[in-house]
Amino acid sequence: MSYVPNTDADRKKMLEVIGVSRFEDLLDAVPDEVRLKQPLKLPPPASELELFADLRKLSRQNVPVSVSNSFLGGGFYDHFTPAAADFIIRRPEFLTSYTPYQAEVAQGTLQVIYEFQSLVCALTKMEAANASLYDGASAVAEAALMAAHATERKEILVTEGLNPNYLAVLETYITGGAYQVRSIPLGPSGQIEPEMLKKAISERTAALILQTPNFFGCLEEAKELEPIVHTVGAKLVAVFDPISLGMVMPPGEFNADIAVAEGQSLGVPISYGGPAVGLFAAKKELVRRMPGRIAARSTDAEGKIGYVLTLQTREQHIRRDKATSNICTNQGLMATLSTVFMSLVGKQGLLQMARLSYAKAHYTAALLESKGFKRVYPAPFFKEFALELPVPASKVVSRLRKSNIVPGIDLGKYDKKRKNQLLIAVTEKKLRADIESLAEGMSFFRPQAGSGIAPERKLEAAGQV
Amino acid sequence: MEIKADLKYTKEHEWIKLDGEVATVGITDYAQGELGDVVFVELPKVGTSVTQMKPFGTIEAVKAVSELFSPITGEVAAVNSTLEADATIINKDPYGEGWLIKIKVKNPKELDSLLTAEKYKEMVAV
Numbered sequence: 001m002s003y004v005p006n007t008d009a010d011r012k013k014m015l016e017v018i019g020v021s022r023f024e025d026l027l028d029a030v031p032d033e034v035r036l037k038q039p040l041k042l043p044p045p046a047s048e049l050e051l052f053a054d055l056r057k058l059s060r061q062n063v064p065v066s067v068s069n070s071f072l073g074g075g076f077y078d079h080f081t082p083a084a085a086d087f088i089i090r091r092p093e094f095l096t097s098y099t100p101y102q103a104e105v106a107q108g109t110l111q112v113i114y115e116f117q118s119l120v121c122a123l124t125k126m127e128a129a130n131a132s133l134y135d136g137a138s139a140v141a142e143a144a145l146m147a148a149h150a151t152e153r154k155e156i157l158v159t160e161g162l163n164p165n166y167l168a169v170l171e172t173y174i175t176g177g178a179y180q181v182r183s184i185p186l187g188p189s190g191q192i193e194p195e196m197l198k199k200a201i202s203e204r205t206a207a208l209i210l211q212t213p214n215f216f217g218c219l220e221e222a223k224e225l226e227p228i229v230h231t232v233g234a235k236l237v238a239v240f241d242p243i244s245l246g247m248v249m250p251p252g253e254f255n256a257d258i259a260v261a262e263g264q265s266l267g268v269p270i271s272y273g274g275p276a277v278g279l280f281a282a283k284k285e286l287v288r289r290m291p292g293r294i295a296a297r298s299t300d301a302e303g304k305i306g307y308v309l310t311l312q313t314r315e316q317h318i319r320r321d322k323a324t325s326n327i328c329t330n331q332g333l334m335a336t337l338s339t340v341f342m343s344l345v346g347k348q349g350l351l352q353m354a355r356l357s358y359a360k361a362h363y364t365a366a367l368l369e370s371k372g373f374k375r376v377y378p379a380p381f382f383k384e385f386a387l388e389l390p391v392p393a394s395k396v397v398s399r400l401r402k403s404n405i406v407p408g409i410d411l412g413k414y415d416k417k418r419k420n421q422l423l424i425a426v427t428e429k430k431l432r433a434d435i436e437s438l439a440e441g442m443s444f445f446r447p448q449a450g451s452g453i454a455p456e457r458k459l460e461a462a463g464q465v
Numbered sequence: 466m467e468i469k470a471d472l473k474y475t476k477e478h479e480w481i482k483l484d485g486e487v488a489t490v491g492i493t494d495y496a497q498g499e500l501g502d503v504v505f506v507e508l509p510k511v512g513t514s515v516t517q518m519k520p521f522g523t524i525e526a527v528k529a530v531s532e533l534f535s536p537i538t539g540e541v542a543a544v545n546s547t548l549e550a551d552a553t554i555i556n557k558d559p560y561g562e563g564w565l566i567k568i569k570v571k572n573p574k575e576l577d578s579l580l581t582a583e584k585y586k587e588m589v590a591v
Contacts, residue, residue, distance in 0.1 A: 288505065313505075313530040322523075 062272055063406070069434045070406040071364075073384045073425025074215065075136060075163050076276070079243060080353060080429055081267040082344045089337050099131075099293060099329040103309040110307035113295035113330070116339040123245050123342070123350075124259045125252025126281035130292040131330035132338075133278030136262025137169035140209060140239055142280065142291045142325055143258045144170055144179075147207035147235035149324070150289055154179050155204045160186045161214025162239065164414045170209075179206075190218035190377025190386075197228050205232060207258075211239035213248075216423065217361075217384030218377050222254040230255070242266050242279065243427075244382045246354025251281075258282045267341025268334050277334035288314060291325030356428035357383040360435065364426045367439045372446045376421055384425040386411060386418075390447045393422040400441045407438060466589075467494040469560055473536065473576050474585035475518070480560065481536040483573060488537055491564045492524065492555065495589045500526040503552040506533075508566055513541045515568060517575050522565070524555070533565065537575050543567035 006014075011023070020026060046054065065078040072078075089095060093108060100106035113131045120129035133139045144156045156174070158167060158181055171181060184200045187193040192210070201208065208229045212220035222238065229236045237258045238251035243265045251259035263277040264270070282290055288311060296310035316323035345353070361383040365375060368387060376386035389396055393410035400407045412419030426435070472480040478496035482489045497503065505525040515521045515535040522533045544566050548554060555563035580588065 312528065313525045318528065319530050 065270060068404050068406055069437055071408045071424045071426060071430075071438060072406055073217075074409045074423055075165060075262050075264075076270050076273065077243070077265050077383075077425055077427055078270060078429055079265045079267075079357075079427050080345075081269070081341060084344055085267050085337060085340045088340050089333060094336050095333065097332065099332050100309070104306070107307055109332070110295045110309065112336050112339055113293070113332075114297055114307055115343075116335045117295060119339060119342045120279050120281050123242065123250065124240065124279075124281050125250040126256070126259050127252070127284040128287045128290070128294075129279070129281040130290050130294050132263070132332075132335040133280050133292050133327060134331055135274065135276035135278045136163070136239070136260065136264075137166045137278075138173075138327075139260035139262075139278035139280050140166040140237070141170045141173035142327070143237045143260045144207055144209060145173065146258060146282070146286065146289050146291065146324065147237060148179055150286060151206045151233065151235060153204055153206035153234070155202075156181045156207055156209065157184060157201060157205050157234075158182070158209045159184050159192050159211065159214065159220075161190075161192065161216060161218065161220065162209055162211045163215045166211075166239070186214070186216070186218075186377070188377075190214070190216055190379035190381075191220050192225060194221075194224055194228060197225055201228060201232050201234060203232050205234040207235040207237050209237045209239060213241055213244060213382045213384065216377055216386045217381040217425075218379040219248065219382060222249065222251075222256075226255050241382065243350065243353055243357060246350040246352070247358060248354075248382065257286060263334070263338050266338035267345075268337055275331060275334050277331040277338055287311065289324050290314065292327050293330050353428045354382075357426065360428065360430050361385065361424075361426035363432075364424065364430075364435050364438065367435060368424075368442060371439060371443050372448070373442065374447075383427060384423060387422045387424055389420045389422055389445060391445055392419050394419070396422060396442065396445055399444065400438075403437070403441055405438055405441050407442065466498060467560070468582050468586050468589075470582045472560070472582060473579040474582065474588075475534055475536045475579055476588070477518075477532075477534040478589075479534055479536050481576070481579065483570065483576060486570055487542055488539070488568045488570050489564050490536060490566050490568060491559055492533070493585070493589075494559050496531075497556045497559045497563070500524065500529060500531065500556075502526060503555045506548050506552055506555070506565065508533075508544045508548075509541050511541050511544060515539060515541060515566075517578075525552075535568070536579055537568060537570055538572060539568040539570045541566050542569045 015021065070078060097106065097109050100109050103110060117129040117131065121127065133142060148154065148156065156179055160183060184192060184196055210220055210222060210225060212222055214220060226236055235257040237260065238256035240251055240259060240261045242261050242263055259281045261279040263279045268277060280292060293309055294311050296308050298306055298308050300306045312318055314324040315328050316326055317328060365385050374388045376388050393412055396407055397410055408422045408424040411421040411423055472482050474480050474493065478493045480491055480493050503524060503526055507523045509521050515538065517536065517538045518534050520532040521535045524531050524533055545564050
């Protein structure tokens with residue numbers, strides 16, 4: 001396909017063939033009253049040099065993790081990506097292809113999607129996966145709707161531990177009143193208490209959306225909560241952290257009906273918030289209600305292996321207003337990138353990333369505790385934890401930014417009651433020097449009372465890195 | 466293409482056979498031929514109420530999905546569970562083993578508004 005734009009001569013020829021003298025003649029159907037009578041308020045055309053200068057000015061306002069000591073998390077994490085991954089996806093065949101519509105012609109693309117789905121199933125121990133959705137947030141919303149349709153119930157139960165951005169998207173999706181969202185608070189440990197769940201859930205509940213590790217980093221006791229959900233006939237939607245599955249029980253093992261996640265940790269750069277990639281997997285019995293595209297492997301008339309898009313009768317180009325969802329695309333390039341990442345990193349690599357993230361996060365917590373800080377929640381955590389501060393987190397963030405440290409997320413941004421709480425994420429990429437700089441910078445704000453346990457012993461327990 | 470003389474038909478290509486209080490419903494040979502291989506049927510649970518000419522389920526082929534319309538008002542008395550394992554029974558034997566649901570009929574007179582075999586034959590005449 002040629003990417004060279006049309007010339008004036010090309011345009012003139014096209015107009016001749018159509019039978020009009022000007023382009024504007026083709027707009028005759030638009031009534032005069034609604035036409036814009038003045039030119040669009042756009043800056044004048046810029047040369048390539050001027051354009052790049054403008055864009056560079058904009059991008060310099062962003063502080064990438066590559067040049068700062070960042071402990072930001074909350075859904076997007078600075079995890080390791082093998083250098084080969086970027087090189088592979090820059091191949092034009094991967095970079096320029098879109099979600100196939102005349103699908104069977106794009107065998108290579110379909111094969112990559114099929115492998116992506118297979119890897120998601122292997123990772124989560126779920127039975128079926130789709131070709132990906134836009135991001136974790138929309139995956140959560142689609143899962144909630146899928147559960148609502150499958151159970152014919154209208155109530156969606158979420159927890160206080162659900163990423164507030166995911167909750168916001170879910171609430172947008174269900175605007176209109178057909179469904180209701182109810183939230184269960186976390187217990188003092190930072191986890192959902194079974195007794196509270198039992199009281200909150202009923203036969204009106206379509207699904208429990210359980211994020212583990214939750215937004216505050218705490219691991220939920222999913223195996224204990226699962227029977228409570230299924231006893232009332234509701235669906236269990238697990239929201240997981242892909243890297244955590246190197247250590248933590250995968251959703252398939254605790255009998256989740258649907259498992260969704262933000263796949264950014266699987267090799268996708270942070271890029272100021274996107275593009276991301278939503279992972280979506282479910283039990284085979286629910287596959288006909290799954291949103292999005294699904295690739296499958298079959299054989300052609302000669303018995304050779306071929307790839308197809310399957311179960312298309314779920315989608316809107318066939319089922320129209322009764323479709324399972326309006327999503328008829330996938331996050332092609334990012335799904336390909338995650339597939340490349342998972343292939344290169346492999347089982348052993350993922351295990352290592354999980355263990356290192358866990359160890360470094362625990363070392364960070366212990367180091368900060370030795371300075372007198374306390375975690376908000378005592379529950380076991382994976383790579384993220386909320387820290388209680390004697391002053392507003394915003395103060396801590398602005399002071400540490402001056403030393404090029406981004407200490408974490410000011411939780412006051414999501415909940416005014418948490419304005420003295422900081423969410424700190426630590427991945428395998430953090431060096432000991434980075435963590436010690438953080439602790440050093442935070443010392444300025446250390447609470448005055450002692451922590452009780454000898455600092456050195458706490459550090460030993462967490463493991464040296 | 467077969468059209469059975471002793472059945473009644475809807476404009477949406479369903480057939481119905483009344484036996485006392487209970488009617489058996491399926492899709493016609495013409496319909497299964499147009500659809501191609503049936504891959505899936507979504508049928509209601511026993512006890513569900515159905516209304517004449519309102520949809521009671523869906524039938525899926527590889528690249529098409531159609532609603533199934535009830536020829537009569539009543540309550541679902543039975544559902545053909547063999548179709549779950551192999552929906553192509555509908556293609557092979559649409560008037561026999563490929564039956565979809567049985568309905569406990571409220572008002573048998575509703576049958577009068579449906580098409581006879583002759584009228585259905587006219588409708589699908591190629």
